[in-house]
Amino acid sequence: xKPAAFDYVAPRxxxxxxxxxxxxxxxxxxxxxxxxxxxxxxxxRIRPDLVVDINRVAGLDRLSVNDGTVEIGALVRHGVFESPxxxxxxxxxxxxxxxxNIAHPPIxxxxxxxxxxxxxxxxxxxxxIALALDAAIEVRSTGGAREIAARDYFRxxxxxxxxxxxxxxxxxxxxxxxxxxVGFMEHRRTHFCFAQVAVAAALSAxxxxxxxxxxxxxxxxxxPIRAHAAEQVLxxxxxxxxxxxxxxxxGHPFARAxxxxxxxDAAPLAEPYADPEYRRQVIAVLVGRTLRxxxxxxxx
Amino acid sequence: MKITLTVNGDxxxxxxxxxxxxxxxLREDCRLTGTHLGCEHGVCGACTVLVDGKAVRSCLMLxxxxxxxxxxxxxxxxxxxxxxxxxxxxxxxxxxxQCGFCTPGxxxxxxxxxxxxxxxxxDPERVHxxxxxxxxxxxxxxPIRRAIMRAAAESAFADPSGGGEEPAxxxxxxx
Ligand SMILES: Cc1cc2nc3c(=O)[nH]c(=O)nc-3n(C[C@H](O)[C@H](O)[C@H](O)COP(=O)(O)OP(=O)(O)OC[C@H]3O[C@@H](n4cnc5c(N)ncnc54)[C@H](O)[C@@H]3O)c2cc1C
Ligand code: FES
Ligand code: FES
Numbered sequence: 001x002k003p004a005a006f007d008y009v010a011p012r013x014x015x016x017x018x019x020x021x022x023x024x025x026x027x028x029x030x031x032x033x034x035x036x037x038x039x040x041x042x043x044x045r046i047r048p049d050l051v052v053d054i055n056r057v058a059g060l061d062r063l064s065v066n067d068g069t070v071e072i073g074a075l076v077r078h079g080v081f082e083s084p085x086x087x088x089x090x091x092x093x094x095x096x097x098x099x100x101n102i103a104h105p106p107i108x109x110x111x112x113x114x115x116x117x118x119x120x121x122x123x124x125x126x127x128x129i130a131l132a133l134d135a136a137i138e139v140r141s142t143g144g145a146r147e148i149a150a151r152d153y154f155r156x157x158x159x160x161x162x163x164x165x166x167x168x169x170x171x172x173x174x175x176x177x178x179x180x181x182v183g184f185m186e187h188r189r190t191h192f193c194f195a196q197v198a199v200a201a202a203l204s205a206x207x208x209x210x211x212x213x214x215x216x217x218x219x220x221x222x223x224p225i226r227a228h229a230a231e232q233v234l235x236x237x238x239x240x241x242x243x244x245x246x247x248x249x250x251g252h253p254f255a256r257a258x259x260x261x262x263x264x265d266a267a268p269l270a271e272p273y274a275d276p277e278y279r280r281q282v283i284a285v286l287v288g289r290t291l292r293x294x295x296x297x298x299x300x
Numbered sequence: 301m302k303i304t305l306t307v308n309g310d311x312x313x314x315x316x317x318x319x320x321x322x323x324x325x326l327r328e329d330c331r332l333t334g335t336h337l338g339c340e341h342g343v344c345g346a347c348t349v350l351v352d353g354k355a356v357r358s359c360l361m362l363x364x365x366x367x368x369x370x371x372x373x374x375x376x377x378x379x380x381x382x383x384x385x386x387x388x389x390x391x392x393x394x395x396x397x398q399c400g401f402c403t404p405g406x407x408x409x410x411x412x413x414x415x416x417x418x419x420x421x422x423d424p425e426r427v428h429x430x431x432x433x434x435x436x437x438x439x440x441x442x443p444i445r446r447a448i449m450r451a452a453a454e455s456a457f458a459d460p461s462g463g464g465e466e467p468a469x470x471x472x473x474x475x
Contacts, residue, residue: 002319002320002321002324003319003321004319005317005318005319006318006319007318008301008318008362008364010364010365010367031362031365034360034361034362034365035342035357035360038321038359038360038361038362039341039342039360041319042321042340042341042359051318051362053362053364053365055365103342104345104432104433105355105409105413105429105430105433106345106348106354106355106356106357106409106433107342107357107360109354109355109356110356110357110360110361191432192343
């Protein structure tokens with residue numbers, strides 16, 4: 001199918017974009033990378049009245065670091081994050097580990113991190129990281145600006161706390177301290193597929209004991225989630241990893257956290273090719289491996 | 301909507317509905333049918349073209365988004381005298397096409413990547429990553445990977461004095 005007819009505007013400033021979005025009687029959609037929106041329009045699952053193309057809005061492509069946070073504008077493309085140097089420290093490493101899992105280079109040249117947060121696909125890699133690292137989503141409308149904490153933002157599959165007339169101008173991440181270890185792992189069928197399970201993790205330790213543990217899970221429930229129960233069992237544990245090539249013993253805190261993430265935190269929905277029981281098994285294994293990868297970063 | 305696309309260096313003043321995707325406008329309005337449409341889902345890569353030098357899916361881009369931008373399609377690869385592009389020569393030499401349906405997409409994804417960073421051709425892993433972007437249902441990926449590496453080694457993407465053997469088939473590939 002082809003997209004149904006719609007009106008199109010390409011504003012040059014944020015204010016012009018907000019004015020266009022303010023017409024709430026019509027179905028108005030922001031066009032960023034278009035890598036989800038135009039696909040949905042082809043399938044006519046979305047039939048907007050007006051498309052507001054923000055690609056010519058000045059300033060939205062900015063990526064800036066100040067006061068321990070990194071702010072990523074609405075037009076920063078996925079591909080930028082393939083370089084671990086795009087963002088300083090452990091966060092840059094985590095972004096780079098995740099970015100290569102998102103589709104393939106031509107999609108990553110167009111699609112944006114903020115577009116992924118706006119779309120809120122239950123399997124989106126960026127959504128896992130935004131939750132795990134307490135990102136803040138910056139939105140604006142003609143009525144003013146507000147900030148939505150990632151923990152309050154995801155409301156269901158493709159559902160968020162953003163109001164229809166709000167533009168996400170940027171997302172802000174606090175920069176984790178330098179000694180933080182990060183991990184990202186994903187299981188999917190082919191390169192073109194969304195994740196069957198993806199896990200983002202960050203660990204910090206003091207005097208050899210885990211002081212902070214963050215685990216974000218996607219495609220493990222109807223929306224991106226944080227594995228709070230699994231995180232709890234890690235706090236205060238000794239941070240150790242088995243020698244390279246050795247499996248995690250069943251009683252290892254990372255293996256236990258994996259089991260708890262799968263059984264208590266996750267609520268996988270039925271989907272083709274990967275039923276919930278299978279996905280729980282994958283979650284248990286992947287959470288263990290991702291924590292191990294993060295711990296190796298701490299111990300280096 | 302009135303727009304101007306610059307395709308392979310030529311200006312095309314067009315009047316297009318916003319709903320029309322770039323691939324359809326290239327094929328139907330510009331009459332450049334080298335760009336193929338397979339899935340229209342961003343998956344197969346047959347529709348890949350360069351927009352301002354970057355490889356993108358022309359099925360997931362509106363033509364109106366490209367107003368004033370520079371588009372390059374497979375028709376823009378050959379030299380002014382019709383001399384095939386080094387990638388086209390290498391695809392022919394390595395038997396990297398059978399039915400040819402996927403070929404324009406592979407050529408453009410490779411052209412975009414090699415022009416941005418000719419060193420990609422030195423690293424089989426990176427070429428592998430590139431080839432994973434698109435789908436070929438008959439030739440198989442290994443000859444395509446070899447062709448991209450051959451073109452990188454033999455052509456002016458990299459060092460023009462780079463040498464290398466002459467491609468086996470020098471003629472114009474049949475697309
Ligand atoms: C073949 C293929 C494979 C893919 N695989 C993956 C994958 O593995 N993982 C993954 O995460 N994604 C994947 N994607 C989706 C891709 O990452 C998209 O780029 C992303 O989901 C949306 O970003 P976008 O910038 O393209 O947004 P668009 O498609 O432009 O917009 C998506 C939605 O968000 C809204 N929106 C966008 N930006 C804003 C904003 N600033 N403010 C308010 N609303 C906004 C739009 O109105 C629209 O409803 C894949 C896509 C394809 C085609
Ligand atoms: S037709 Fe565009 S990716 Fe398949
Ligand atoms: S040559 Fe036939 S699909 Fe690739």
